Amino acid sequence: MSTRSRTQPSIAMIEQTAGRGAAKAARRKSSHSAAGGANARPRWWSYTILAITVLVSAYPLYFAFLLAASTAPEIARNPIPSLIPGAHFAENVSRVLTADIDLFAAFINSLIVSGVVSLSVVFFSTLAGYSFSKLRFKGREALLTFVIATMAVPAQLGVVPLFIVMSKLGWNGELVSVIVPAMVTAFGVFWMTQYIRDALPYELIEAARVDGASMFRTFWSVALPAARPAASMLALFTFVGSWTNFFWPFIVLGAKNPTLPVALQLLQASYFKDYSLVMAGVVVATLPLLILFIVAGRQLVTGIMQGAVKG
Numbered sequence: 001m002s003t004r005s006r007t008q009p010s011i012a013m014i015e016q017t018a019g020r021g022a023a024k025a026a027r028r029k030s031s032h033s034a035a036g037g038a039n040a041r042p043r044w045w046s047y048t049i050l051a052i053t054v055l056v057s058a059y060p061l062y063f064a065f066l067l068a069a070s071t072a073p074e075i076a077r078n079p080i081p082s083l084i085p086g087a088h089f090a091e092n093v094s095r096v097l098t099a100d101i102d103l104f105a106a107f108i109n110s111l112i113v114s115g116v117v118s119l120s121v122v123f124f125s126t127l128a129g130y131s132f133s134k135l136r137f138k139g140r141e142a143l144l145t146f147v148i149a150t151m152a153v154p155a156q157l158g159v160v161p162l163f164i165v166m167s168k169l170g171w172n173g174e175l176v177s178v179i180v181p182a183m184v185t186a187f188g189v190f191w192m193t194q195y196i197r198d199a200l201p202y203e204l205i206e207a208a209r210v211d212g213a214s215m216f217r218t219f220w221s222v223a224l225p226a227a228r229p230a231a232s233m234l235a236l237f238t239f240v241g242s243w244t245n246f247f248w249p250f251i252v253l254g255a256k257n258p259t260l261p262v263a264l265q266l267l268q269a270s271y272f273k274d275y276s277l278v279m280a281g282v283v284v285a286t287l288p289l290l291i292l293f294i295v296a297g298r299q300l301v302t303g304i305m306q307g308a309v310k311g
Helices: 003-007 011-018 020-035 044-068 072-075 089-097 103-134 140-152 155-169 176-182 184-198 204-212 215-226 228-242 248-253 260-265 277-307
Strands: none
Touching: 003 260, 044 072, 044 089, 044 277, 072 277, 089 277, 103 140, 103 184, 103 260, 140 184, 155 176, 155 248, 176 204, 176 248, 184 215, 184 228, 204 215, 215 260, 228 277, 248 260, 260 277
């Protein structure tokens, strides 16, 4: 017999003591509770809301595909194309791949920058999050507050001094000038601090220290595996942000050694913007992100659900 059956009176007992009206109300309440349990199927309006959300979220990408499948004269005549794609997508993609810019080199640059930045942000943010959440040192809360407060400062305010520093170091035009300033983020530190604070018990840390593990060994063998779900999400968000970042790479790299967003900007001419060509490049640049979400999406959701289960 379940705990619910032991603690709550039966319908027959309610009918005997309080009458048929109370028994009907109790039966109705019991049926609603059973329908809203863990095994209850979502109702039709839940699927409707999800479908509308997916359509609204996917429409900008589909709109870019519609423009990429058109021609410049067609876009000039009708800036809002029909929902049926044209027949010029393969032609426009071929024009992108055979353009004057080295799109393959820009793709490799974006892959290097996004990969290195994602790994460094995950490592240093997890290390800082472990320190802020589990270590005791003077000024911990004040320093964490200062780190979080830096998120309120616009990134554009630091462009001029950062550009001067990169010029002094001789890094202008080099990928290192994009990688080093983004190796750790305030949001990543805040994200990992909040997660590790709840997901990692002090008992595991104490057990590792009793077994003779050093401070860094405890972090590497105990804290980092425990933070894997949050670290996976942080890596995905950081990779997408680095892949689509345009502002700072455009300033410090320019046309000499561009990343993919900067290279796509170079597709447009000085006095004429061929939107079909630019949108074809945008679709090509978005495909790796879509593949990443398709491949890693299920693993990320599984990791989050495992991290949410408390033993």
